[in-house]
Amino acid sequence: MESRETHGAPEPEERRNRRKPGGPEVAGPDLNMTPMIDCVFQLLIFFMCATKFKTLEGKLLAYLPKTMGPHNVPSPEEKLPIRVTLHWNPHTRQAKVYVGQQYMGIADRGGIAAAETRVREIRTTGTEKAEIDAQPVLPFRYVSDTLNALIRSRVKEISFAASPP
């Protein structure tokens, strides 16, 4: 009885040699793929670990005064904006919050929330503008928190005070 191994499907070696039409039946050199696959996998794992995909972030809209050009001269009847001042104490590492001249408290201990309440009260008098005056050394998160509180209190125009040169 004929065995399947010898007379059935051709051997892989024979199959390779048959691909060369007309050529002598010489086996080609065997390419060792293992080191290349190892390297590629190493690279793949590296890039998979190193990749930081862009995630959806939020943003707060802020507008600077339109001071350029001839079209934006403020009218004298305009009301003064609500001034929210942030004062940073580098020794205690605390930010004090003021609305106008009124002290609202430490920013991390409800000062910004108190300022928000006060701004809401002032808004009822018809003032729709607010200005954030922050010290240059203040950590940015306090400015962001204040801006967030002013947006929450539905102030229409929020601007930033320029620091003295």
Add this chain to the structure above:
Amino acid sequence: MKPRKIDEGDLKMEMTPMIDCVFQLLIFFMICTEIAQSELEMLTLPHASESIPDEKPDKKRMVLNVTKDGKIKFRGKSKSKQQLHDLLALEARIAPKEKDNPALSSKAILIRSDSEAEYKHVQLIMQECATVGIWKLELAAASQKKAKGAD
């Protein structure tokens, strides 16, 4: 029934599709890494409940990053005050103008500042923006606490 015996010499794993897939993945991750790192620095953004999602941003919008140590970075490179001014001036010059005031740019720029960075660096960007006629700003914020930027 007796299990069929297979000669182990006949078994050859076809590697080509696997290598194709691996190379595709490799190229994908290489490109993603490049894109993600070019614009956005790894920052801890401040939390803001009133922030609006930055969906479908203008692809040509300028993104300035302010790191915790006070470096202002654009596309991964630190910029000095003069370089920042030149950069913003160029941006303002090529941007479309406001209809009611042609001295002002109608395009917004995004400022991504670390929550612990000193405000003066953001203030510097704002001042330079005001000087060159950019008045629309977007301040990046995380909508969840402890969220990290660019991850």
